[in-house]
Every structure is written in structure tokens, then in C-alpha cells.
Amino acid sequence: MEQIQAAVSGALQGSLFALMALGLSLTWGFLRVINLAHFGIILLGAYLTIELAGPTGLGPLGSLLVTVPVLFVAGAVVHLVFDRFEVSELNSLLISYGLLIVIIQVVQNVWSADFQRLPGDINPYATQSVRIGDLIFPLPTVMAALFALVLVVAMKYFLDKTYAGRALQAFGQDREIASAFGIDHRMLGLLLAGASGATAAIAGMLFTLRGTVTPDSALEWVGLVFAIVILGGIGNVAGTLWAGLLVGAVSGLVAIVWTPATSPLVVFTLVVLALIFRPQGLFRRKAAH
Amino acid sequence: MRPTRLISLLVALALIVAACGGDGGDATTTTAAGGTTTTAGEGGTTTTAGGPSGDPIVVGGSLSLTGAFGATGVIHRIAGELFVERLNDAGGLLGRPVVWDVRDDESVTDNVATLYEQLISQEGVDLIIGPYATPNIQAAMPIAERHGFVLPQHTAVLAPTLNYSCQFPAWSIGYTPNEFIPHQLADAMESLDGIETVAVVTNQSGSVSFVSYGRPDVDEPAALEIFPERGFEVVADIPYPPGNTEWDAIATQIRSADPDLVMLNGLGVDANGLMEAMLALDGYLPPMMFALFPAPGPLLALAAENDYGILSVTMFEPNDTVLEGLSAEAAEIAQEFAARAADAGVPYTTFETQAAASWNAWEILIQGVEGAGSLDHQAICDYLHENGADLTFVGHVEFDPEKNNFWETNQMLKQVQDGDWVVVWPEDKAAAPLRGPSN
């Protein structure tokens, strides 16, 4: 029972990291940029939520009305730079690393380096839970899972069922072929980068529901989020969610069967094994070639 | 082509700005020292009788202003600036103004040694003050020792490893903190009824894990040995990594073990993470919980919201009863600090243990210099060994080289009561009685 409780709680917690990974995976898979600034945008999402939720009376969920459009633009602007200079995949990593440093420092200059959290009266979700039978789940992680599910389904629908989505998929595989679709792939790229910024806004908000944030938090997410992107398969939307759930469940299970200290060892060993045996990601049916 | 040109211009500009920023600093401080310095003593120019004059005395040091330790670094920075300003207002040091040259080590241990070497050998600072966080202090100590500089340091408490004879701790949990902390907590728990079982939850970081396990290469008692000796049953022993994300699993495990006391030897917001995860299990909270070195603000907020009397350690809290026993200056400093912290955008502005540690470090340094009457480091070191120091927030302390200068601890336990941190242990220093599970 204890094990099941820990595994499912872990999986739900993992869905938050999947949400963080989603935007990174999308722009990496379809636009061929490795955007570390994404972590900075998530950080901005968290801080803007704290800034807005209380004073404006919007509450954390209501603050999405502001943060989603703002960070949509932020995501698109970052991509504008990559697009304008036709940055290679590797160089995008370095440039966005520079941007990440800048964002972290700006956040610190504005909000100080000290811990920030949403007070309990504005964020009643932090300590609430959902009970199913004997299992109890923290409400913030259930919300994260729901958001992740909705976003993944929506994104999957867009990519598989719409013309623009299929054009993007083609663009991710072969830029020259993609131009034959007759769609303005630049505009599409901006939209996708913006959408990934919007997911960052949601991930940032969800993070503040359960947790305390410092400017350095952005760097703490990197390892786990990359692990999820890799396991899910780069650019694989549904895979990202599955990978988040899997990593969370394994991590939670290891934490309770052995110790939480062992969890990172198991998770990253899993990453290595997955790359060796399923380099295209755990959750992709057909081979990458 | 055009954007390329534009950016190259910007880069050149950035480099020039970077260069000028430094040069400008040189010009304003007009010290012989290279690099730049923060003038913390503008008040010194509108001076009263006996104001400082002459070449400033430069105190160098690094703090983790950015990176993983940044949240606490900002406290030490504000406290230090306040101290220097008050010092200059009061006539400076040896009649000369004091300038604090503080640099950001970015929470990277490798940077610390470099910065201290640079401050001492290149910038030629007169004095140094230690960085914050145990690994950083460990890295700065050999540099200080090599140059024979007195090193007052804020927060490293693992006394046996800090064996440089001119290292002076500003925060002491005695020579054996691994024994003192569990015993003190056990004492407090014995005063309550019905506390029999304990779960020990430990962050693997070197700043705290010795309290649970002792040092890995030394055979010494720590919480996991001491609690059974004292008659408590340890029902769970859960180590977790820094940056842990598995609070749900830990909470589940604790709830199953059902301890009377949770001893969380953690850091920063670990206690918040664990409490939130436990609360999410249908509002579960153990009868008693202790958190070792938490960020005081977020934990106070969460505990107060849930009316939970969580315990922690402290060396100073601005409780009325505590302040009454100290000089009037103490309350004034605490107030002024809170105003500055609020200006800097810091959410929790109370002057407490971390800030007090900072203050202690500065007082030790300044009293050493004044006592020695010179900037000779050996003389300062000798003076402190012989005379100890009188600390505003602690009282008189003695530095025994046999105990690596770790003074008799004034560590107390504090508890969240009615929306505030209140000193509750030991009983003779308590501002209010310790509340047990039933209250």
C-alpha cells in the first residue's frame, strides 16, 4: 500500500516535470533548438504568479490570464533570435544558456535571492488532497497531472490532425521538404516557441502551488527535466508525459523501498539504459530512421 | 550583415562597460587597492566629532550572493553593510574609516579560494571576513592560514574540521555539535509527556548530515546513536539528496512509521517541502517536529498557517524577553536591519540567527583589531585568544584553541507559537514555555 501510494504520488509529481519538459522537447524536436532559456521562462512564470496572485486578487490560477500571454511572447521572442541568426542546434544551447543566466540574475535583482512562496490564504491548494480509496494525493500534483494531460492531448491533436501541425512535423525531420508544404514555417516556428513559453507559464504557476522558489531553482530543474525529455523521445509529446509519470513513479518507489538518496542514481541509470536500448525514446513505436 | 555589425558593436560596448565599471569603482574609493570596493560608509563623511579619517581600512570577503546559497547570502550582506555603516558612524576602526570589499562567489566553492587569494595578495586588503556556508568556509580557511590572516567566519559549525588557530567562529554549537544538537532536542522532548519514538530525516549535505550520522571517516556519536541511548526508539532513518523532490514518498513513509517526533536535519526549505507533503496526506502532521537549519521565513509562514508548533534551533530571536537581557542597541539594530531587508525586497526581514552570526563575525574582527591596537594579524589572533569577545547578541565568549576556538554554545530551541518564532528551550532562557503535542 505504502509502495503504491508512493509510486502514484511520485508519478503525479513527475507530471509537473513533464510539463516543464514539454516545451523544451517541442522546440528541440520541431525547431531544432535546445532552449535552456525555457527554464528561465518557467522561473519567470513562477515569480510572476507570486507577484500577481495575491495583490491583484486573481489567485494562482487566475494569474495565468496574464502569465500565459506574456510568456507566450517571451518564448516567441527568444525563438526570433534563433531564427534570425539561423543558429545551429549546438549554438542554440550556448546562446540560450547565456539568456538563462541573464534571466536568473534579473529575477534576483527584482525579487531578491531569498525564498518566495505563495501564502496559504492565496494558495489553499498546497496542503489539500484528493482521496481515492485508501490512496491520498496532494491536490497540486493532481492539478499538474490534469494540466499536463490536457496540454499533451491538445498538442498531440494539433500536431497529428492539423495541416500546420503536420507541416511542423515535416519541418522537424527535413527542412527542405517542409518548404514544399507552402506554409510559412517561420511563423509556425514562432507560434510553437510561443506555445512552449505558454506551457512554461503553466508549469511555473504549478510549481509555486507546492514549493518555495529562489532564482537558483531554474538550475535545479535541469537534470530531471532533461532526463524526461530523453526518455520520452525528443519532440514526442505523449512520450514526454509518459516519461514524466514513469520517472516520478520510479523515483517515488525507489525512495520508499530504499531511500530518496538512491532515487537519482536509479533514474539516471535508467536514462543511460534507455538511450542504449531505445535511443529514439521509450515511447515511440517506429524507429527514428 | 547589418545585425551582425550591430551585435559586434554591442559586444565591444559590453566589454568596455565591464572594463569601465571596474575602473569607475577604483576612482570613487581612491584606495591604493586595485579592483573595486563597496563604500558602505557614506555616513562617515557627514561625521560627528571624532569621525574616522585617513586611509580606509579595507575588509575583504566573499559571499554567495547568487547561486544555491544566494537566499542566505543576501542576509549576510545586509547585516554586514549595516554593521560597517554603524561602525563608521561611530568613528571607524583605529580612527580610520572601514570599507568592505565584498565579492560574489556565486555559491561555487572553487571561486572562494580564488577570491580570497585575490583579495589578500592582489588587492592587499587589510582584513578579511569569512564567507557563508560550510564548504565555502572550508575553502577559504587554507588561504587565510597561508597568509596568516585572522578569519572570522559566519556559519561553519563542525568544529573538529576547522583547525586553523586564527579561525574564529561566529556561531558555535560547541566542539561536538553532532552530540549537542540531539541531546538538546532529547532534553526538550523529555520534558514533554509521551514522546517515545523518533524518525530521523537527513539531507546528505555536509552542512547537516553529521548531526544524524557523524562524519563518515570518524567514529563519533550522533542522533541515530544518541536517541536510542536516551531511551527513544528510532522508527525511521531516511536520508535524501540536496534538491530532493521526493517529499511525498518521505511523508508516506513517516506517516506509516507514525513517530512521536520527526527530526529533520535539513536545510533551506526542506522543512516546507516535507510539511506540505505530510499535510497533503489528509492533514497529517506528527505530534512534534524539529527542523535543523531551515529558512526561517517560509517555514514560519507555513507552520503559522497550520497552527503547528514546529521546533528549530536559534542563537538569537528578537523576542521581547531575549532583547530585555541585551543592550538597547540590539533592538535598534534588529529594527534597522528589518527596514533594510524590506528595501532590498527580502520577504522575511526579521533579524535572527543568520544575521546575528554575521554581526558576531564583524564584532569579533573589530574587537580583535581594537584590542590589538593594530592590523597585525598575529596580534589580533593572540588578543582574541586571550580576551575573547563581547558580542551584542550573545554576550561574552572565550576562544579556546584546544577546541578550535569554538565557544560555549548559546544554542536554543525556538518554536512557532501564535505566528512567531519564540525561544522555548532551555527553560532559563525561554520566552515562553515549550508547547507539547496537545497544545
Added chain:
Amino acid sequence: MRRDRGWILILSLLVVVLVLPFLRDAIGSQAFPGFYMVLAFQVLFWASQATSWNLLSGFGGYFSFGQGAFYGVGVYAMAVLTGRQDMTWWMATIIGGLLAMVLALIVGMVAFRLRSLRGEIFALLTLALPFILLAVARLSDAIDGGQGVIVPVPPVPSFLPTFQDFVFMAGGLIAVLALAVSYWMSRTRYGWALFAIHDDEDVAEAIGVPTFSHKMYAIALTGLLAGLSGAISAMQVGFVTPEGTFNLRVPVMVIVISVLGGRRHWAGPMVGALYVTLLQNRLQAGNLEGWSLIILGLVLAALVLLAPDGLMARFTRRPWTIALVSVLTPVLLVTTGLVPDLIWAIAIGLAVAAVIAFLPSRKEAGDPARSAKHHAAVDELDGEPVPVGDGVVMETVDVRKHFGGLKAVDGVSIQVKEGEILGLVGPNGSGKTTLVNLISGFFPPTSGTIEVGGVGTVGLSPHKIAHLGVARTYQIPRPFASLTVRDNVAVAIMFGREPKSLAAAREEAEQHLGFVGLSDRADALPGGVNLHERQLLEMARAMATKPKLLLLDEALAGLNPVEIDNAVQVVRRIHRSGVSIVLVEHLLRVVNQLATRIVVLDQGRVLASGPPAQVMTDPAVVNAYLGRSADAAG
């Protein structure tokens, strides 16, 4: 003499490393603070780490985040072995280097065996390494246990004045070693194999580069140097913690440094280390109140946008000006007293040098080789056509290749005799290119045997098959994009059956370029020549491996009639030099003209075989091939 400039630079650095401590002691700590030694150590430390990373990841293109793991193994070897086991520092350093090398070799054994673990997948694999080692170091009390390890100050050798001098010299020697290895590789087969792998690993293998072993050499050296340098740096830091060691700081820093400095040049990482270390130090010293990291981030992003190939690529365009400016500026600034602080003076000198490097160069304006309108053309043919002999050059027996349910090649048995030009035709998807890939060993057949000169090749790696005398070209030319036309050919010569040095190979390359009529394009990069010339380059590169059998995979696709005629002449010339040819071609006119025999493939099987005239009138062929792709004949 000019060529040995690198050795002269490395020797000068060695002299500096050996002399500076004593010079410092002589000058005295007033004029030469001990901190200069710390800063110099840091520059050299990052130069060692970045140079070590650059061997595998810059030269070879295998982007790695594993540097933090290799470095960390060195760090912890020093910390644990000297701090807890009382070993001497130099023993600990050597063991640290070897342990890191072993770890690197394990990574290589796993990753380099699989074709799927290239590019970003390899990068991600190595990204997990520091995280795994971090968890291990925290869990194991024997390594750390989480609390950090104090690294004791080693006894300083009696001939050195201070501990700092000692660490500087030890770290400096490692840096000299790293630079020497890097320079040496960049001038020998070991580096050129990596250059070729960087540009196109499959092609490298096909022209005879043993890619697996060269990747293993590279990763071993990367691990060794990173471990050695990490061990020395542990002494400098004095106290090590798992989270301070096994994180992404070192990998990210070496990537930043190498990219800014330039990944292709052996000295690029050194230059990058100089810039990044000084910039960081000046920003720290500048006390910019929350601005320093913003400036660092912006400078980093801007430099990568502006000079994606790195500073060194720009410096080499006017090396003397740059060298002069970066040395003279600080000297002038300090002697005139304008900027008395030496570090500021050096930083300004470097900044000026960087700005000069970005000024537009006159050379860029007009490239004479490019402006002249060029048509590749070969001289008249000499010699007689080679008669078809009896010896069998290559034979496949019942070869099959199935991809899942798709039978791309389904039981093909063909022979190529000495002096033959075998035309291989068939509609799209009939299995022609798959057959070429099977013969050249790019992938193994599902079943059947292939022999080259009587030697079975199934299971051999492509470079071994290349050494048996099989060369190929690609339908879409795949030159090594960062090598000049001449060096493309030279690489193939270096890795031929008889290994040759770079100098000898370059000389010999001229013959092959002349052979296909590309001599006047020798110094151009492949990106700067037209499609026809790239296809000729493919042939020259293939001929440089001294093949017995050349597989030409649609070598004439996309050419205009004049170019086709020229290419046909070249193929004839190759044939007359005694090479048998398998000609995969769509253009039936060409096949008819050149081939001595034609094999028609359809759906993976041989449909017909015989002299051109006979095959082309075969009703089955007309039906299967011409009927479906009549347009191809035009």
C-alpha cells in the same frame, strides 16, 4: 619551419610554466602578487579541461557533457587517496587520470558500438554521467558520503618557493601536455580521422578510416587529461563536495570556452580559456551589483551569434596583428601608467584584439579562385581501354537484405570481373543503392555472402572492406565539408592500405585531383564548388584509396550535358587506369555508352543480365523498367 610554429608556442608555454614561479619569487610579492599565480593556474586549468574536451567533441564532433564526470573522478581520486589513504599527490594524480580514462573507455565501448548513439543522443548519454556519479559519491562513505572531503596540502617540493607555485607548475605541466597532445593530433592521422568523423562518419569509414578505434583513442585521451587536470585542481581548491564537483558547471564551461575559442584549432580552447577566465574574474572584481552575470550572459550569447566558429578562426586571418595587439596593449598600458593593474591591462588588450578580429577583412571581399568562371575539364584520354579479364574482383552470392517486411535486396548473385564496367540499372526502389551499401559494408546482409578478391567481407567493418580495394561515391555527394578539396582527398590517402603522413598525403592528393581535373580547386572548400565538381571530388577521393573496384552511385545525377560528357571522360579514364567499376545509373544513354555489361534489378532481384544491346531489348526489362520510368531515359 613555418609549420612548426605550434611546437614553438607550446615550448614557450612550457618555459613560462617552469620559470614563472622563480621569476615571481625574484620579483617579489609586491609587484607580482601570489594571486597572479592563482589566475594563471585557472587559465591553464580551464585550457586543459577545454582542450581535453575538444579532442573528442571539437575535433571528433561527439558532443559530450561527460567532462564533469571525468574531471570529477580526478578530483575525488586526489581527495580520497591523499586525504584518506595518505597516498602521495603524484600517485593520486596518475591514478585519477587513469580512472577517468577507464570511465571514458567504458562510455566509448558502449556508445561507439552503436550507430544510433551519435549526435545529440551521445550528448544526452553523457549528460546522465555526472548525475550518476553525484549520487554514487553521496551514497558511498568510502568516496564522500555527502559531507565533502578536505584535500590536504601536499609537501611542496623543496626547489619551489610556495604551495601556489607548486600547484601552478603542476597544473601548467598538465596544460602543456594537453596542448601538445591536441597539436600533435591536429597534425597526424589521429586528428584527421576525427576531422573526417566530425564531418561525415559513414564516409570516413568508407574511405578506410577505422572510426571506432580512433573514437576510442580520442575519448581515452579526453578522459585521461580531464582526470589529471581535475586531480591537480583538487589540491588548489582544498575542499571538495559532491555537488560542487559532479555538476554541469565544468561541462558547460568547457563547451562555452571551446566554442568561443574555436573547436577546430588546437589552440582554440586555450584562447577561449584566456578570454572566459579573465572576463569572469574582471566581472567578479568589478562589483557590478547584480550586473556581472547579466553582462556575462549577454557577452556569451552575442559572441556565439557573431563568431559561431570561434575567435581562433578569426585570429588566424591576421595572426601577427592579433598577437602584437594583445601583447603590446597591456605592455603600453602598464608602462605608461594609464592602467597600472596588470590584469586589467591584459583584459583590455584581449578585448581590443577581439574587436580587431571582428573588423571586416580585405581577404573576404574577393576570392580570386571563385571569381574566375570555372569549368572542370580533363585532357584527352591516353592509353587503351582495359580488356575484360577472367579474374573475379567482387562476387555476391544470393545476397538478401530485409528491412522488417521490406525485401530491399532479395537473393542477388552477381560477379564483377577485372576490367569490367558493370552497369546496374533498375527503377526506383529496385535495390541498387542497398546493394552498393551491402558491398561497401555499410550494413551487413540478412543472408548470403560477398567476396572481394576472394575474401569474404560479411561482418567486416567498412574501412577494412575499403582496404580490400572497394571504394564508393554517393548519389548526393558527401564531401567532408570543413576540409579543403585537397584535404578531402588527402584524408583518403592517409588512411589507405599503406598509411601516409599528412604532408605526403597532400602531395599525392595533387595527382588524384589532376586525374579528375580539379587541380585548380584544391584550396576551395566543398561548399564553394559546384555540384559537378563535388561529384568529381567524390571520384578523386575514391580513387585515392587505390581501389580495385569502384562503386559509382548515380555519379552523374543532376548534371548538364556538357558536364555529363566530362564526367563520362573521367569514368573512362578511371577505367583505363585498371579499376573495375559498378555503375549505378539512371541515364541509360550513359550506361549504354560506358558499360561492358548490364544487370537490371527489379524489386530486389536480378531481372536480366548481359551486354547492353541485348539487355536493353529484353521485353521483360522494357516492361519493368522503361515502361515505368520512361522519363528517366530522356
